[in-house]
Each structure stands twice: as structure tokens, then as C-alpha cells.
Amino acid sequence: MADLRPSVRLRPDVADMPAYVPVEPPEFWVERLGVPAGRLIKLDANENPYGPSPRARQALADLPNAQIYPDPSQRALRAALARHLGLDAGRILVGHGSDELIDLLLRLVLEAGDVVLDCPPTFGMYRFCTAVCGGRIRPVWRRPDFALDLPAVEAAAADRRVKAVFITSPNNPDGSITVPAAVERLLRLPILVVVDEAYVEFSGSPSLVSQPLREAENLVILRTFSKWAGLAGLRVGYGHFPAEIIGHLWKIKPPYNVNVAATAAALASLEDVDYLQANVARLVAGCERLQAELARFPFLHPYPSRANFVLCRVSKLPARQVWEALRRLGVLVRYFEQPGLEDCVRISAGTPAQVDALLAALRQIAEEHLGATG
Numbered sequence: 001m002a003d004l005r006p007s008v009r010l011r012p013d014v015a016d017m018p019a020y021v022p023v024e025p026p027e028f029w030v031e032r033l034g035v036p037a038g039r040l041i042k043l044d045a046n047e048n049p050y051g052p053s054p055r056a057r058q059a060l061a062d063l064p065n066a067q068i069y070p071d072p073s074q075r076a077l078r079a080a081l082a083r084h085l086g087l088d089a090g091r092i093l094v095g096h097g098s099d100e101l102i103d104l105l106l107r108l109v110l111e112a113g114d115v116v117l118d119c120p121p122t123f124g125m126y127r128f129c130t131a132v133c134g135g136r137i138r139p140v141w142r143r144p145d146f147a148l149d150l151p152a153v154e155a156a157a158a159d160r161r162v163k164a165v166f167i168t169s170p171n172n173p174d175g176s177i178t179v180p181a182a183v184e185r186l187l188r189l190p191i192l193v194v195v196d197e198a199y200v201e202f203s204g205s206p207s208l209v210s211q212p213l214r215e216a217e218n219l220v221i222l223r224t225f226s227k228w229a230g231l232a233g234l235r236v237g238y239g240h241f242p243a244e245i246i247g248h249l250w251k252i253k254p255p256y257n258v259n260v261a262a263t264a265a266a267l268a269s270l271e272d273v274d275y276l277q278a279n280v281a282r283l284v285a286g287c288e289r290l291q292a293e294l295a296r297f298p299f300l301h302p303y304p305s306r307a308n309f310v311l312c313r314v315s316k317l318p319a320r321q322v323w324e325a326l327r328r329l330g331v332l333v334r335y336f337e338q339p340g341l342e343d344c345v346r347i348s349a350g351t352p353a354q355v356d357a358l359l360a361a362l363r364q365i366a367e368e369h370l371g372a373t374g
């Protein structure tokens with residue numbers, strides 16, 4: 001009976017596509033490394049170590065309606081976001097994480113062979129979603145200090161197949177910001193400009209949603225509850241979209257994309273902003289301390305960051321070796337097998353106790369691999 005089925009024909013571009021490399025959950029590492037769950041120090045995904053606000057936890061515990069489908073129009077959450085941010089609710093769409101909104105947007109604009117500009121080193125989802133949607137990525141590399149190369153983006157956008165450019169500010173993995181004047185310049189291009197503000201709450205700079213620029217016809221602003229509000233596991237992000245395109249996004253959105261637990265937790269978070277803001281301030285202070293402490297190791301060279309993580313160049317040892325040695329000691333950081341980042345690790349700002357554990361592990365690695373004066 002083996003060969004009676006016709007072979008399934010896959011899309012050749014998808015068949016040849018490499019898989020996205022996501023971070024693994026703590027349980028995976030607890031088992032793999034044999035460290036007790038309480039001793040694992042997770043600094044690899046820029047998650048908020050303080051977790052959701054107490055009101056969000058209560059809202060989840062009290063969830064009255066898990067048996068009912070969520071509101072496909074997201075009325076309550078869009079209204080609360082509009083109030084919180086001073087926006088028109090008609091321009092807001094909520095996603096199953098901002099990741100889903102990246103995918104939806106690209107489904108809307110890309111035809112086979114169309115081009116998306118991204119500015120690496122940067123977040124991997126733009127590249128990934130572009131490939132899934134049948135588009136092609138054209139990288140416009142950032143400068144050595146991670147600033148955008150604006151003239152190069154403008155030159156690349158002259159190709160009529162280019163449909164969009166993704167700008168991450170603060171950028172992941174280095175934490176540098178793109179100033180509004182640079183975004184304003186890019187908005188003159190005849191393409192969609194998507195500004196991903198996943199970390200804007202840590203940056204000390206206002207979001208573009210609070211600026212007149214937000215009315216540009218080709219600007220999309222993406223934000224998320226994953227980082228500042230500690231809801232990464234519930235998947236809730238949102239965007240501010242041009243009036244001309246948001247109606248079409250609604251047509252292609254999976255009807256029940258944001259579940260009732262995520263909705264309840266996000267609504268409660270917006271009722272607990274002062275609490276969450278205090279944790280943001282703790283993480284900003286933690287990030288500053290992390291930078292200062294890392295710079296004291298002669299083999300580590302942290303970059304300045306306006307987010308809740310630090311990118312750190314490693315000398316004298318391969319970065320991969322530092323990453324693996326930290327992991328054996330129960331400290332997870334992010335390593336990227338990517339051009340321009342092979343000698344770097346990215347470390348999320350943890351609690352003071354987590355940073356203490358990281359620093360102790362780094363001292364041990366310095367002693368073992370570089371001698372006591374490391």
C-alpha cells in the first residue's frame with residue numbers, strides 16, 4: 001500500500017525555506033540542563049521578569065467567559081487603547097502578538113516576488129513572514145553603530161517591486177533608536193513604513209502614536225503588551241494603521257484572533273499602568289547597571305541600549321563559547337548565528353538577583369577560560 005498516494009506538491013519556496021529559530025521555554029532547559037526550575041536565569045527573550053500586574057493576574061483568575069468566543073471586533077480593548085493613547089479606535093487593530101500583525105500586513109501587500117526592505121541586524125520576524133508570504137527580503141545593513149543607513153534605504157526603495165520597509169525602534173538586538181525625523185524622511189518614499197515599537201516604553205522617548213506623524217498615509221506603528229506589561233505568554237500586540245488599509249486588514253484577520261484571557265489581561269493592565277510603569281523603571285535601571293557591570297569585564301563590550309536588554313560584543317573568547325558556558329551554569333542569554341552578530345550575545349535586563357547570578361557566572365567563566373585576571 002506504500003506508494004498509492006500521489007505525492008503532495010509543496011510550494012517550492014517554502015520547501016526550501018529554513019525554519020525560524022525560536023527560544024525554548026524554561027521547562028525545556030530545566031530538563032536539558034538538570035538545574036532546578038527556581039535556579040534557571042532566563043535572560044534570552046527580553047521577557048519582563050516581574051510578570052503581569054496584580055490586576056491582570058486577578059482578571060485571569062476570575063475569567064468569566066472562557067466558553068464564549070472572543071469579540072471579533074475587539075471593541076472593549078480597542079476602546080481602552082484609544083482612551084489610553086489618545087487615538088481613534090477606528091485606526092487600531094489588535095493581534096495575537098504583534099507578530100500576527102506583521103504577518104497580516106505582509107499578506108495584504110505582497111504579491112509573489114515583491115520585495116521588503118529590512119535593516120539588519122534586526123528582529124527576525126520581518127524576514128520570516130516575508131518568506132512565508134512569498135516575498136523577498138532585501139537587507140539594507142545598519143552602520144557599525146547600528147544607525148540606519150537612510151540613503152541606502154532610499155536607494156533600495158527605487159525598485160518598483162519594493163512594497164515596505166521595517167524599522168525597529170528601539171532596535172532588537174542592540175537597543176538603538178531611530179529618531180522621528182528619520183522616519184519622517186522615509187515616509188516620503190512610495191512604500192509602507194512599518195515602525196515596530198515593541199520596546200518604546202523603555203526608551204525614554206515618546207511613541208510615534210503620540211505625534212502628528214502618525215497621520216501619514218503610509219505609516220504603520222506596531223506595539224505590544226509582551227514586554228512592558230509582562231504578557232508575552234498571552235500574545236497580545238496592536239497596531240495603528242492608515243485609514244486606507246485598516247479595513248482590508250479586518251477582512252483578512254482570523255475572526256477570533258485575540259482570545260478572552262489575553263483581552264482580559266490587557267484591559268486590566270491598562271487599569272494598572274502606574275504599577276507596570278514602576279517595573280519598567282526597574283528594568284531601565286537594571287539595564288543601566290547591566291551595561292556598567294558588563295563593561296568591567298575585559299572580554300565584554302556592551303553597546304549602549306535604550307531598551308530592556310544589552311547587546312554585548314565578546315573578545316578573547318568565541319561568543320558561542322560564552323553562551324554555552326553560561327547555559328551550563330543555568331543562565332540563558334541569546335546567541336545569533338547571523339552575519340554581523342557571531343561575536344555577540346544579547347542579555348535581557350533581569351531582576352537585580354538575576355543580574356547578580358549572571359555576573360557571578362561570568363566571573364566564573366572568566367576565571368576558567370581566561371585566568372583570574374580575565
Ligand SMILES: *Cc1c(COP(=O)(O)O)cnc(C)c1O
Pocket residue numbers: 046096097098099100123168172196198223224225226227232235236237
Ligand atoms: C519581542 C518583540 C516583538 C513582540 O512581539 P509579540 O508578538 O507582540 O510578542 C515585536 N517586535 C520586536 C522587535 C520584538 O523584539
